[in-house]
Amino acid sequence: MDPDEYGKFIEGLELIQVRLVRLNVESAASFPIKPSGTSVELEVAEEASYTPVDEGFEVFHRYLLLAKDAQQPSELLGRIEAEFGLRFKSVQPISQPYFEIFRHFNLPVNTWPYWRELVQSMTARMGWPPITLPLLKRVPPPSGRPTQKTRKKK
Numbered sequence: 001m002d003p004d005e006y007g008k009f010i011e012g013l014e015l016i017q018v019r020l021v022r023l024n025v026e027s028a029a030s031f032p033i034k035p036s037g038t039s040v041e042l043e044v045a046e047e048a049s050y051t052p053v054d055e056g057f058e059v060f061h062r063y064l065l066l067a068k069d070a071q072q073p074s075e076l077l078g079r080i081e082a083e084f085g086l087r088f089k090s091v092q093p094i095s096q097p098y099f100e101i102f103r104h105f106n107l108p109v110n111t112w113p114y115w116r117e118l119v120q121s122m123t124a125r126m127g128w129p130p131i132t133l134p135l136l137k138r139v140p141p142p143s144g145r146p147t148q149k150t151r152k153k154k
Contacts, residue, residue, distance in 0.1 A: 001097055009098050012091030014056075015110060021060060022083040023118075027126040028076065039070040040077060042131065048103045056090040059103075061111045065119055067131075080122050084111050105138050112136040 043066045050059045062083040069075040086107075094102070116133045124130040 001101060006098065006101055009090075009092050009094075010102075010106065014089040015086065016056070016089050017085075017087040018110065018114065019085050020082065020114075020118075021085040022062075022081070024079070024081040025122050025126065026080075027078040027128070041068045041070040041073065042066070043068070044133070046108075048107055050094060050099050050103075052093065053087070056088045057094045059086045059088065059107060060084070061086065061103075061107055063111075063115045065131075065133075067128075078123075078126065078128070080119055082115060082118055084114060086110060108136050108138065 043064075045064045045066075046062065048059060048061045050057050060083055062081070065080045067077040067079065069077055112133075119133055120130045
């Protein structure tokens with residue numbers, strides 16, 4: 001995809017609303033409040049989809065956090081699942097190629113801060129040591145990589 005075309009798509013976007021659509025939180029009763037010698041392994045997964053709406057589109061972005069005992073990975077200590085709904089006003093209609101780039105780079109910029117806060121808040125409410133998720137780091141392709149627009153035939 002031409003970066004300039006995608007840039008025009010992004011310039012024509014406006015975030016209208018962010019809302020929590022679904023939340024599911026589970027804590028294993030046996031998980032100690034302050035684990036001594038217990039190392040916890042965290043797994044975070046995400047998925048996203050979009051639906052065109054009048055003058056834009058709506059995105060549903062789901063996150064899942066699984067907390068497992070590192071010594072016994074089959075033992076699930078807890079899970080947090082949340083789905084956020086975001087409504088965007090868009091000058092240009094979204095298409096699947098645009099969405100694939102958008103879901104990887106732009107969407108998490110808008111949802112990750114909500115997800116981080118939710119995880120920290122929910123783990124504290126569950127009696128766990130609050131979990132602070134790491135920074136979200138999405139690296140674009142190297143700038144020296146030729147795009148279709150700049151590639152020359154020999």
